[in-house]
Each structure stands twice: as structure tokens, then as C-alpha cells.
Amino acid sequence: MTLSLEINKQFKGFSLDAKLEVPAGLTVLFGPSGSGKTTLLNAVAGLVQPERGHIRLGDQLLFDSDRRVNLPVHKRGLGFVFQDARLFPHLSVEKNLNYGRYFAVNKPQAADVNQIIEMLGISHLMARRPAKLSGGERQRVALGRALLSGPKMLLADEPLAALDGARKAELLPYFERLRDELKLPILYVTHSVSEAARLATTVVSMEAGRVLGQGSAAEVLSDPTLVPGGVRGVGTLLQTRVARHSDDGLSELEAGADTLVVPQVAQPVGTPLRVRIAAQDVIVATERPQGLSALNILSGQVLRLRTGEGPGAIVTLQTSAGELHARITRRSLAALKLREGQSCFAIVKTVSIAREDLGQG
Numbered sequence: 001m002t003l004s005l006e007i008n009k010q011f012k013g014f015s016l017d018a019k020l021e022v023p024a025g026l027t028v029l030f031g032p033s034g035s036g037k038t039t040l041l042n043a044v045a046g047l048v049q050p051e052r053g054h055i056r057l058g059d060q061l062l063f064d065s066d067r068r069v070n071l072p073v074h075k076r077g078l079g080f081v082f083q084d085a086r087l088f089p090h091l092s093v094e095k096n097l098n099y100g101r102y103f104a105v106n107k108p109q110a111a112d113v114n115q116i117i118e119m120l121g122i123s124h125l126m127a128r129r130p131a132k133l134s135g136g137e138r139q140r141v142a143l144g145r146a147l148l149s150g151p152k153m154l155l156a157d158e159p160l161a162a163l164d165g166a167r168k169a170e171l172l173p174y175f176e177r178l179r180d181e182l183k184l185p186i187l188y189v190t191h192s193v194s195e196a197a198r199l200a201t202t203v204v205s206m207e208a209g210r211v212l213g214q215g216s217a218a219e220v221l222s223d224p225t226l227v228p229g230g231v232r233g234v235g236t237l238l239q240t241r242v243a244r245h246s247d248d249g250l251s252e253l254e255a256g257a258d259t260l261v262v263p264q265v266a267q268p269v270g271t272p273l274r275v276r277i278a279a280q281d282v283i284v285a286t287e288r289p290q291g292l293s294a295l296n297i298l299s300g301q302v303l304r305l306r307t308g309e310g311p312g313a314i315v316t317l318q319t320s321a322g323e324l325h326a327r328i329t330r331r332s333l334a335a336l337k338l339r340e341g342q343s344c345f346a347i348v349k350t351v352s353i354a355r356e357d358l359g360q361g
Contacts, residue, residue: 256320
């Protein structure tokens with residue numbers, strides 16, 4: 001099911017003017033604060049009414065200014081997860097979940113209800129009230145309530161922003177499972193590069209109320225014109241597979257013909273993993289280095305060289321694992337005499353790859 005929209009909304013000092021086609025999968029609306037991500041999400045939900053334009057989900061018209069169509073929120077068939085859980089404090093977890101079922105456009109079957117509850121790991125929380133839950137548990141219950149409304153699409157407005165690092169790490173796998181197992185279309189707002197890299201099948205980059213570009217996570221997050229922070233935000237997404245786990249707290253991943261050593265992951269051997277590597281964490285060498293503490297050395301060839309007006313440059317290497325981007329200085333570029341087609345090596349410290357940069361998919 002695809003989402004198609006072209007809308008304009010005027011505020012004092014800000015204008016949202018967006019046109020996009022959102023394919024199936026998990027689509028991240030990505031950009032800095034104030035770029036219009038949440039406003040666009042609220043327009044899809046029916047919480048904000050555009051001045052003009054249209055919004056269509058599959059074959060259902062949600063909004064059309066010319067035809068004077070504006071479906072109310074409860075008839076759009078959408079689930080919504082906010083930054084804060086917004087659970088009813090006087091109701092138990094079970095009754096909060098049943099509230100979602102009460103407003104379901106398509107009532108979920110008992111088997112589907114049980115699947116969602118088990119998937120989110122909240123079956124043991126049913127009798128508790130929200131005050132007795134951790135932040136991560138509250139967000140899982142809020143996610144369950146949204147799913148039990150039988151939505152055609154799930155909308156998530158920075159659902160991890162209010163959580164600490166440990167709770168974020170706890171919740172990210174649930175969004176991966178929704179993406180991979182339920183196949184539910186998801187429109188997900190974030191300004192976190194790690195979340196976008198780990199979760200997105202499609203990334204929509206936004207700035208100042210406009211859509212800058214759209215594409216796969218690998219394409220958008222490697223483009224300095226689309227990533228907030230420019231070259232500082234550029235990174236690589238590698239598709240790997242868990243090869244083995246070691247007793248020293250590390251895991252080894254198959255990355256093409258090379259092995260990538262990362263902090264230990266909980267997934268079993270054979271599991272496909274996405275790995276995000278920030279371009280600024282990659283060192284380039286023209287000869288295979290010796291006597292280094294860094295465990296990851298990938299061989300490749302220079303595919304592209306990009307320089308701007310500043311002191312930096314982006315070197316894109318073609319490795320057996322895919323394209324890998326390195327951010328170096330123009331002085332280093334000149335000193336190494338790098339040119340397209342040249343053989344070289346990329347060095348990545350294991351400790352520079354954080355656990356939140358390792359995701360299933």
C-alpha cells in the first residue's frame with residue numbers, strides 16, 4: 001500500500017510545501033528540527049488540515065482540497081505513536097490495549113491480537129497501570145494500542161526521542177519486527193541518523209518545509225546534500241551476515257570477501273545485519289597497514305572522489321561488501337595522490353561501531 005500526497009500548509013513564518021510518493025515498507029521522514037516532518041505526519045493523520053492539495057492512501061482519498069474531502073481522524077484507518085506514550089493513567093495495560101481495539105476500523109482477530117501482544121513482549125504487563133511501567137514498556141504498550149486499532153498504516157512521531165540509550169536499544173528491534181514480519185507500512189519521523197540507517201527501507205530528506213530528496217537508506221545517508229550536517233553526517237550502510245561470536249565480547253560478520261569485527265550482537269549465526277559506518281570513522285591507506293589496534297581492514301578501489309569548498313573530501317571505495325565512504329581532508333587526498341580506480345584499504349576501529357548502528361535486515 002502506497003501513500004501519495006501533494007500538500008501546502010501555511011503557518012506564520014513557516015510553509016510546508018511537500019510532494020512525495022511513499023512506497024511500502026518503513027519510510028523515515030528525516031531532517032533537522034523545524035524541517036516540517038511532524039507537520040507532514042499530522043497532515044496525513046488528519047490532525048492538521050492543509051490549505052490545498054491531496055493525500056491518498058492506497059485507493060482511499062484521505063484529503064482533497066478541490067473535492068472538499070477531509071476524512072476525520074477516526075475514519076482514516078491509521079495508527080499513531082507519539083513521542084510520549086499518552087496512555088490513560090487510570091486504566092490497566094489490558095484496558096489501554098482494548099481502547100485501541102474499540103476504535104479499530106478493521107477489528108483484529110484473536111490470533112492477531114495474541115501475535116501482537118507476544119511480539120511486543122507485554123503479556124506479563126496486562127494488570128499494571130502506566131505509572132508502574134518503564135519508559136520502554138510504556139512505548140511498547142502505546143505501540144500495541146496503535147496496532148490493535150487495525151491500521152492500514154502506522155505513523156510514528158519520534159517514538160524513541162524521550163527514551164535513554166538503553167530503552168532505545170530495547171525498542172528498536174520491535175520496529176524491525178513490524179517492518180519485517182507484519183509487513184505493515186510505517187511512516188516514521190526522526191532526526192537520528194542511527195535510527196534512519198537501522199530501520200528505513202526508504203528515507204525522505206526534509207528541510208525548511210521542503211522535500212530535498214528520497215531514496216533507499218544507503219543512497220540518502222551517503223549524500224552530503226541530503227544528510228543534516230552535510231559531510232559530517234555522511235555514512236555507509238553495509239549488508240552483512242553474522243559469521244561467528246567470540247568469547248571476548250565481539251562478533252564477526254561476513255562483509256563480502258572481508259570480515260567485519262563489531263561489538264557482540266545478540267542475533268544467531270546466519271542472521272543478516274545492516275551495519276552503519278560513519279564516514280568520519282574510516283581511515284584510508286594506499287598500502288595494507290601493519291601493527292594497528294584497529295581490527296577491520298577492508299580492501300577496495302577508489303570509485304569516486306568528492307570535494308567541496310571546505311577542507312574535507314569524501315572518498316568512496318568499492319569493496320566486496322559494497323560502497324564504503326571515508327571522510328578525509330583535502331590535504332590527505334593530495335598527500336596520498338588518490339585517483340579513481342586506485343587500489344587502497346579502509347581501516348575502521350571496532351569500537352567506533354556502536355550497537356545502535358547494528359540492525360536486522
